[in-house]
Amino acid sequence: MDENSLAFNRVFSCNRVFLCFFYSFVGLKKITVVVMCLAMGTIITIAGQRGRNGRSVTAVNLSASLALLEKKTLLVDCDPQACSTRMAGVDLSLMTCDLSSVLVGKVSLQEAVLKTQLRFMDVIPSSLSLFHAATRLSRNVGNERILRIFLRELRDEYDYIIIDPPASYSFLTVMAMAAADWLVLPFHCTPEAIGDLRLLLQMVNHVKDNFQQHLKIAGVFFTQCCSRGEIDHFLEEKDLKGVEKIVYNSFVPQDNAVEIAAQRGKPVALHDIESPGAEAYLDVANELISFFN
Ligand SMILES: Nc1ncnc2c1ncn2[C@@H]1O[C@H](COP(=O)(O)OP(=O)(O)OP(=O)(O)O)[C@@H](O)[C@H]1O
Numbered sequence: 001m002d003e004n005s006l007a008f009n010r011v012f013s014c015n016r017v018f019l020c021f022f023y024s025f026v027g028l029k030k031i032t033v034v035v036m037c038l039a040m041g042t043i044i045t046i047a048g049q050r051g052r053n054g055r056s057v058t059a060v061n062l063s064a065s066l067a068l069l070e071k072k073t074l075l076v077d078c079d080p081q082a083c084s085t086r087m088a089g090v091d092l093s094l095m096t097c098d099l100s101s102v103l104v105g106k107v108s109l110q111e112a113v114l115k116t117q118l119r120f121m122d123v124i125p126s127s128l129s130l131f132h133a134a135t136r137l138s139r140n141v142g143n144e145r146i147l148r149i150f151l152r153e154l155r156d157e158y159d160y161i162i163i164d165p166p167a168s169y170s171f172l173t174v175m176a177m178a179a180a181d182w183l184v185l186p187f188h189c190t191p192e193a194i195g196d197l198r199l200l201l202q203m204v205n206h207v208k209d210n211f212q213q214h215l216k217i218a219g220v221f222f223t224q225c226c227s228r229g230e231i232d233h234f235l236e237e238k239d240l241k242g243v244e245k246i247v248y249n250s251f252v253p254q255d256n257a258v259e260i261a262a263q264r265g266k267p268v269a270l271h272d273i274e275s276p277g278a279e280a281y282l283d284v285a286n287e288l289i290s291f292f293n
């Protein structure tokens with residue numbers, strides 16, 4: 001894990017305001033550049049190699065929690081299975097196009113945006129058509145950058161853009177990572193998670209070398225586990241000293257409310273705001289916001 005660049009970026013983000021003042025002595029042109037950087041939304045992909053790892057549930061509930069904390073958030077569903085589209089609480093009857101229509105140039109990104117029940121949360125939905133669009137796009141080397149290019153259109157309008165990718169290695173996963181500045185990793189207390197992490201880090205290096213050299217990890221948080229003690233024991237037992245430093249204090253427990261909310265097509269906070277899952281995702285969102293402040 002690239003701890004040096006992580007530490008550098010923490011320091012850098014703390015000092016952005018200071019830098020703004022500094023540049024005001026240097027020249028107006030540079031101020032404009034810094035202010036533009038400050039206004040741009042942070043793009044985060046919820047990464048993970050294994051299927052059924054909680055990526056979509058996290059993408060939806062983290063987006064909803066950020067929105068409840070009044071951070072304007074766009075959830076981008078980058079998986080043809082469209083799980084996060086179904087879980088985000090959007091009125092699917094209003095869906096006339098999706099991410100695939102944007103990627104093949106039929107509509108603008110703005111036209112694909114759907115409102116949710118939360119004032120600060122919007123969604124770019126997905127459908128099976130994304131699979132066909134990806135098959136076509138993957139024929140040309142370099143097309144993996146396409147989502148990052150399209151997101152420029154809306155980046156200034158949001159505080160956070162959260163991308164939900166499919167599992168394993170595919171054109172869409174690389175595209176989702178290449179579009180992001182940061183990755184957040186949901187992690188499980190299982191032996192398989194270690195192997196998955198290794199594969200994921202290889203993939204991150206591939207994306208950094210070929211498409212997005214600034215890609216960094218904004219945090220790892222445990223999900224579907226029982227207690228902080230279980231997490232600490234796991235980290236110690238598996239000797240994950242490097243990872244420990246970027247593990248969030250908050251973790252998401254196994255919670256029926258999360259499962260039921262997902263089945264009913266809404267974020268858990270809109271199903272039961274007092275459930276352990278809803279509270280945990282709000283805590284994770286708060287830690288994420290603190291990381292970037
Ligand atoms: N904290 C939780 N408590 C209970 N169930 C959960 C929790 N988090 C995730 N789940 C359940 O785990 C299953 C997998 O979650 P999810 O669809 O988010 O995984 P995924 O990594 O996106 O899977 P895929 O590989 O299909 O994209 C779902 O049935 C979901 O409801």
Ligand SMILES: [Mg+2]
Pocket residue numbers: 055056057079083084164165166
């Ligand atoms: Mg998913």
